[in-house]
Amino acid sequence: MKLRRFFLLLPPYLWLLALFLVPFLIVLKISLSDIALAIPPYTPTLDIGAGWDSFRTFLSGLDFENFVFLTQDDLYWKAYLSSLRIAFIATALTLLVGYPIAYGMAQSAAEWRPTLMMLVILPFWTSFLIRVYSWMGILSTEGFLNQLLLWIGVIDAPLTILNTNVAVYIGIVYTYLPFMILPIYATLEKLDESLLEAAEDLGCSRITAFWLITIPLSRSGIIAGCFLVFIPTIGEFVIPSLLGGSQTLMIGKVLWEEFFNNRDWPVASAVAVILLLILIVPILLFQRNQQKQQEAEQ
Amino acid sequence: MRRFSWFNATSLTLGFAFLYIPMIILIIFSFNASELVTVWAGFSTRWYGELLGNEAFLDAAWVTLQVAVMSSTIATVLGTMAATVMVRGGRFMGRTLFSGMIYAPLVMPEVITGLSLLLLFIGIGLDRGVLTIVLAHTTFSMCYVSVVVSSRLVSFDRSLEEAALDLGCSPFEAFRLVTLPIIAPAVISGWLLAFTLSLDDLVIASFTAGPSATTLPIKIFSSIRLGVSPEINALSTIMIAIVTVGVLTASIVSKRASVAQQRDEQAAARAT
Numbered sequence: 001m002k003l004r005r006f007f008l009l010l011p012p013y014l015w016l017l018a019l020f021l022v023p024f025l026i027v028l029k030i031s032l033s034d035i036a037l038a039i040p041p042y043t044p045t046l047d048i049g050a051g052w053d054s055f056r057t058f059l060s061g062l063d064f065e066n067f068v069f070l071t072q073d074d075l076y077w078k079a080y081l082s083s084l085r086i087a088f089i090a091t092a093l094t095l096l097v098g099y100p101i102a103y104g105m106a107q108s109a110a111e112w113r114p115t116l117m118m119l120v121i122l123p124f125w126t127s128f129l130i131r132v133y134s135w136m137g138i139l140s141t142e143g144f145l146n147q148l149l150l151w152i153g154v155i156d157a158p159l160t161i162l163n164t165n166v167a168v169y170i171g172i173v174y175t176y177l178p179f180m181i182l183p184i185y186a187t188l189e190k191l192d193e194s195l196l197e198a199a200e201d202l203g204c205s206r207i208t209a210f211w212l213i214t215i216p217l218s219r220s221g222i223i224a225g226c227f228l229v230f231i232p233t234i235g236e237f238v239i240p241s242l243l244g245g246s247q248t249l250m251i252g253k254v255l256w257e258e259f260f261n262n263r264d265w266p267v268a269s270a271v272a273v274i275l276l277l278i279l280i281v282p283i284l285l286f287q288r289n290q291q292k293q294q295e296a297e298q
Numbered sequence: 299m300r301r302f303s304w305f306n307a308t309s310l311t312l313g314f315a316f317l318y319i320p321m322i323i324l325i326i327f328s329f330n331a332s333e334l335v336t337v338w339a340g341f342s343t344r345w346y347g348e349l350l351g352n353e354a355f356l357d358a359a360w361v362t363l364q365v366a367v368m369s370s371t372i373a374t375v376l377g378t379m380a381a382t383v384m385v386r387g388g389r390f391m392g393r394t395l396f397s398g399m400i401y402a403p404l405v406m407p408e409v410i411t412g413l414s415l416l417l418l419f420i421g422i423g424l425d426r427g428v429l430t431i432v433l434a435h436t437t438f439s440m441c442y443v444s445v446v447v448s449s450r451l452v453s454f455d456r457s458l459e460e461a462a463l464d465l466g467c468s469p470f471e472a473f474r475l476v477t478l479p480i481i482a483p484a485v486i487s488g489w490l491l492a493f494t495l496s497l498d499d500l501v502i503a504s505f506t507a508g509p510s511a512t513t514l515p516i517k518i519f520s521s522i523r524l525g526v527s528p529e530i531n532a533l534s535t536i537m538i539a540i541v542t543v544g545v546l547t548a549s550i551v552s553k554r555a556s557v558a559q560q561r562d563e564q565a566a567a568r569a570t
């Protein structure tokens with residue numbers, strides 16, 4: 001039994017060690033190295049065959065210079081803060097759009113619900129890139145939204161939406177909406193209707209009953225949905241680079257440019273390490289919420 | 299009593315309009331005769347023709363398909379193994395590290411996963427190409443597979459497996475004859491999830507692909523950076539059509555399977 005388990009465990013364990021943990025340690029190491037005009041473009045490099053002495057010189061070559069550099073250059077601070085702000089606002093907007101949809105789904109007739117679920121999930125299976133791309137034609141100056149607004153007569157001159165933060169918000173809400181709807185719907189569907197009836201019998205208006213009962217009882221779904229949108233949004237690259245403009249500063253995009261355009265691997269690695277440190281807090285909070293929810297269900 | 303009000307009807311209508319109108323516009327304008335993407339100039343399948351003549355796109359599509367099939371298959375095997383050990387294995391050395399490594403890739407920003415894998419491949423001198431993309435995709439998608447399969451394993455009655463063992467099955471036979479058929483829906487949806495994740499991935503593939511192998515998302519990304527193009531609209535329509543047919547088929551098949559299973563269970567209950 002033990003032996004069988006060992007052979008079951010070994011392949012995935014080794015795979016994850018070699019292709020997840022080790023690469024991450026390499027990032028950590030390179031973030032402490034200096035940029036160099038060589039292949040690979042950083043120094044020092046570790047030569048395992050050369051013994052203990054070379055390991056010592058290797059260690060002495062590592063320093064926190066790149067991290068000091070990140071604190072000195074405004075760009076990185078601004079990019080981290082602006083990623084957090086964009087992720088926060090986008091999550092709030094996704095909640096505002098997603099909650100009524102999840103609520104409507106939970107209130108609809110039982111035989112409709114599987115179809116509605118399918119309609120929410122279907123976009124999720126469609127290519128992310130294509131969903132972001134579909135907004136480029138809508139939001140551009142000659143795009144469909146401007147054509148529509150001009151035709152109705154709401155505006156006289158086309159609005160600039162594409163390549164601004166507004167477009168980034170629309171893109172995030174659109175692509176991450178299923179992640180918000182599904183956990184909220186899951187909690188609302190289980191909601192005991194008799195609680196609402198009791199509240200109304202006791203004199204609550206429907207709106208008060210909604211605030212006092214429905215919202216608190218769907219809290220764990222709201223929290224789960226918010227984290228599922230917030231965490232991936234911080235490191236988002238595709239949306240800011242396709243829908244955002246030059247003034248849209250997000251850390252995923254900065255990392256990409258540092259790596260591919262400036263070829264500064266040590267700084268790109270340092271950006272990655274700090275991004276991960278920023279993500280640890282929301283990730284731990286999210287896990288705690290999931291655990292609490294599981295315990296509550298048991 | 300559920301109360302379906304005009305408010306619910308409005309929010310559902312607006313919500314689904316928001317989700318679907320962008321894609322519907324994309325599909326309609328893929329049949330546009332004009333080169334101007336926002337001006338309708340009559341129906342034409344011209345862009346589909348040009349797409350089929352575009353070698354670079356066809357090559358990229360072929361690479362993407364190969365990568366997706368290979369990585370999702372390996373990921374399903376490894377992910378199912380990992381899930382079995384996590385759910386059934388009890389305590390073992392390094393369990394915390396293992397479960398951490400299973401869950402971390404799910405929340406890891408793609409730019410970091412891509413960067414770290416690229417640095418590894420360069421460090422060990424592995425040439426970037428189809429192989430490196432497969433390795434990268436397998437690594438993150440096996441974690442998704444393992445989560446999907448775990449949830450099914452948790453909910454299933456362990457005594458069925460034990461009964462098979464008592465009746466003389468070897469552990470492997472018990473797994474093949476009892477466990478696998480029961481978790482099969484989860485394994486299949488895990489494979490499908492891994493397959494779509496691989497088809498869809500731009501960021502990790504950009505880091506781990508070399509000049510010898512370009513995937514479709516990389517190709518699409520580099521051409522839409524410059525703006526909307528009718529050829530990409532046609533390509534998107536094809537991809538949306540494939541996904542829609544796939545998802546609908548899968549849901550119909552799984553619904554039939556669950557109906558059949560219910561019927562069997564009822565029949566078994568009557569028989570006893």
